[in-house]
Amino acid sequence: MNKPLKIFVSSLEYSSNIHLLYLLKELKSLQIDFSLCGIFDSHLLKDFRSDFSPNNFRIMGFIGALKVLKTYFKTKKELTKIALNCDIALFMDSSSFNIPLIKSIQKNKITPKIIYYILPQVWAWKSYRAKVLEQICDELWGILPFEKQFYTQKGKISYVGHPLLDEIPHFFNTTPKSGNIAFMPGSRMAEIKSLMPLFIPLAKALQQKGKKAFLIVPKHLQNRNLEEIYGKLEDFTLYFDTYEALNLSEFAFVCSGTATLECTLMGIPTLLVYKAKYLDYLIARMLVKLNFIGLANIFLEFYYYKHPSLNPNPKIAPIHQEFLQNHANLDNLLKAWESYDFKHFYQERKVLLEYLKNGSATNCAKKIQNFIK
DSSP: OOOEEEEEEESSSSHHHHHHHHHHHHHHTOOOEEEEEEEOEEEEEEEESSSSSSGGGGGOHHHHHTTTHHHHHHHHHHHHHHHHOSSSSEESSSHHHHHHHHHHHTTSOOOEEEEEEOOOTTTSSTTHHHHHHHHSSSSSEESSSTGGGGOOTTTTTTEOOOTHHHHHHOOOOOOOOEEEEEOOSSSSSHHHHHHHHHHHHHHHHHTTTEEEEEEEEEEEGTTHHHHHHHOOTTTTEESHHHHHHHOSSSSEEESHHHHHHHHHHHHHHEEEOOOOOHHHHHHHHOOOSSSOSSSSHHHHHHHHHGGGOOOOSSOOOOOOEEEGGGOHHHHHHHHHHTTOOOHHHHHHHHHHHHHOOSSSSHHHHHHHHHHOO
């Protein structure tokens, strides 16, 4: 009888832990006997336990990173020891955390098979990381069709599909007329604190226009004092299940990140709202050479132009508008909501779905299955 496959995982972000959950379900469906260790969200992956909390490393911005350095070095040392006793080490997103950890593992003579799934956004900034990953990883599993062009060792990288296409339970082809508006201020404290002072009066203004406001709260905050985190919530109906809330919504105001892509793929017309500390925003603007920050907008620009640098003056209208920093204000958001181009949204969404093609969980599970044959 074969021994259980020992899988080490490093997954910090809430979204990457959702992706991991679906991958593990596929491994079980293939009847693969495996154990799991490393750093991941034990509250979400209820059948597995980690002694390390990703919450300690879910940070936003350059300043936030400095605050966790001491804890990180201690954790990296402990995780390295654990990974060396495994057959496979799977790293997901969070490259600032994961790349030094992989390098620490590789200092040893015998190492697990190292796989990076949910690759860093080398197409946006820090392009040198593509070369680093090629050197330190055995395989690279991309979730975007265009990622391969940024790597020289083409045999190491493969497009496995996009995980959100495994996870989204409902797809709307026309706008549902429910009267409900979803608000998604993010999962990080810094995001929530920056957006809620805008979302609270926005919800009240929409309520006066006959709309109902849904606030989507990440499950890991469910038992916290929410008013302390979010502020006054009397104008919101709270939801802890993202897709349940979106399934009942006709529109969404969303922070940057995976949430905007979730809403777009699901068929919920969306406006992206982003506010950050001025220094963090300034540094990001200097380093990131993209025309948009919303993932759906970025992906479509790659689809039409192969690379955003070939499109310095965007000719295509974004699938959803983006309101950043001072432009993210009550008047601008209300006007954009009132004049939203729904026809354009659904036309571009169809293109995006065809571009991404399929989910990734089954393909990744089959790759892991091949390791033990």
